[in-house]
Amino acid sequence: MLHGVNDRLNRHYGVPARDPLPLDNKPDPLDELVYLSITQRTHAPGSNAAYRQLKERFPDWSLVASSSINEVTRAVEMSGLADLKALRIKRIMDTLPQEFGSVTLDPLWKMDDDEALRFLTKRIRTGVKTAYAVMMYSLGRDVFPADAHCLRILRRLGLIPPALKHETANRRIHEVVPAGIRFDLHVNMVKHGRAVCTGRRPKCDACVLEDLCPRVGL
Secondary structure (H helix, E strand, C coil): CCHHHHHHHHHHHCCCCCCCCCCCCCCCCCHHHHHHHHCCCCCHHHHHHHHHHHHHHHCCCCHHCCCCCCCCCCHHHCCCHHHHHHHHHHHHHHHHHHHCCCCHHHHHHHHCHHHHHHHHHHCCCCCHHHHHHHHHCCCCCCCCCCHHHHHHHHHCCCCCCCCCCCCHCCCCHHCCCCCCCCCHHHHHHHHHHHCCEEEECHHHHHCCCCCCCHCCCC
């Protein structure tokens, strides 16, 4: 079924390109991890502005490690939940020199998928979805980060159980999403979730998947 869903979304939104990356994602894995840390529970305009401000304040991420938590908090303040996000970003920059000798995620390029996922979730303590997003966008891996939009659409299509929790869903998603279409499907599901299959009042009459969708949970 998902091959058909992917074909329809590709026709409607276009086949996503990797250069430049869509949805404001970043080619450098550390840039992407910081960006994703800021975007959590924040709408795109606020998170993009906060990322730009943080990058202007800290053009080299190693400067975060030598700065106070208050400086980092002020730089991401406009994104909301600034205290929590600043602590997370500061912890990342403090941890990387202990792991790699410098503030970088470049060693991920030499790791296989399992190693990269394990490092990001265990050593850096990211969620599975965030780890997969770094791997997919920045490392070009064939994985599927199931964000809230993707999970909502997959639930409404009846492809994952409605009560499946977020982290569990991300760990099991490869049983559902075929290899080879994961990048396209993720990008276009995010677009579709923002524009049509919204959390509240989805525009089912305007949906290109309407005849395929049993509307589970609606």
